Amino acid sequence: MTSPGQAARGAAWGFLLRGSLGYVRSWTRNIVKAALGRKPYFTPHDVLFRAWLRQLCGGPKLGRITSDASTDEGAGSQALMTMRAIDFARRAGLTYVHTPFSHIHHADRPMPAWADAWERHFNLGEGEVRNDGSDQDTVNYAFTFPALHALFGLEEDEPAFDDATIREFRRRYYVNKSPRRNEILSVCVHARRRNRHDFHAEDSTDLSKLGRILARLRAALEAQGIDYSLRVFSQGQADEFRALDVPASALFLDADPLWSMQEMIEADILVTALGTFSYVAGLLCDGVVLGDAAGPPARGWIVYDANGDFDSGALGLAVTSLPSTSVR
Secondary structure, three states, X not given: OOOHHHHHHHHHXXXXXXXXXXXXXXXXXXXXXXXXXXXXXXXXXXXXXXXXXXXXXOOOOOOEXXXXXXXXXXXXXXXXXXXXXXXHHHHHOOEEEEOOOOOOOOOOOXXXXXXXXXXXXXXXXXXXEEOOOOOOOOEEHHHHHHHHHHHOOOOOOOOOOOHHHHHHHHHHHHHHOXXXXXXXXXXXXEOOOOOOOOOOHHHOOOXXXXXXHHHHHHHHHHHOOEOEEXXXXXXXXXXXXXXXXXXXXXXXXXXXXHHHHHHHHOOOEEEOOOOHHHHHHHHXXXXXXXXXXXXXXXXXXXXXXXXXXXXXHHHHHHHHOOOOOXXX
């Protein structure tokens, strides 16, 4: 097994070989564009290749990264990518410069208003230098992170955020909001359903399994005599959720996604599903979070397995420390 330093050196030579071929192709295309009077374009990988090659040749080191994600990605995916860029910059000793959201998939209003609403929802750029596009050597993490991880010797594709980083993201989230104390314990549940825009069908929630999770969760709360409210956030028709055995009044289907995520983040107990919308809500939630063991890691979550089983004892201990817990 190679050491991190050896692995990074091996990745660097492979990256330079592949990157040089791509850079030559881009130069060739840009020569044609120039002859036609069109603006040249270099891909995010070209920018990384140029910065890394210059560093290896003794020039200025790669110093700045940003995150400007694909326009095919939704709010959860783009927010998570920005979080990972910020985290990677801290780990690697780089400067993160913030690129505000400009185009987010699944828009339910004009795109500028939609993107700005999510920008103000997460506040991930709070306290960061804004990317004004003037530095042509700023590397776009969103399209180059596998190469960046390899070049800097980071072995994990999705490293877990440490506690300090999560606290910072939560602090930014609340910059323009007041933390809420629920009068009775609030249980929020996210069920990911496939929709006409979807291309991650494998992350759709198994409602039968979710039904078992909710049955165990409700039994644990009721055994302790704890009052609670239960709300399920998803998409679709009410009759599709019969397996959950919850009243129709507990189903919030096709509700405003910004409001839905805020309710999930500020819940006392949040049951997440696979998918980035759920995952980001779980990261920002400072209550008790239940997450699928098949998903990416998160510190402090109570995980449920493929059968919907989880540690009810751990849940009971965690719930008793919540400020909203009210025992009948």
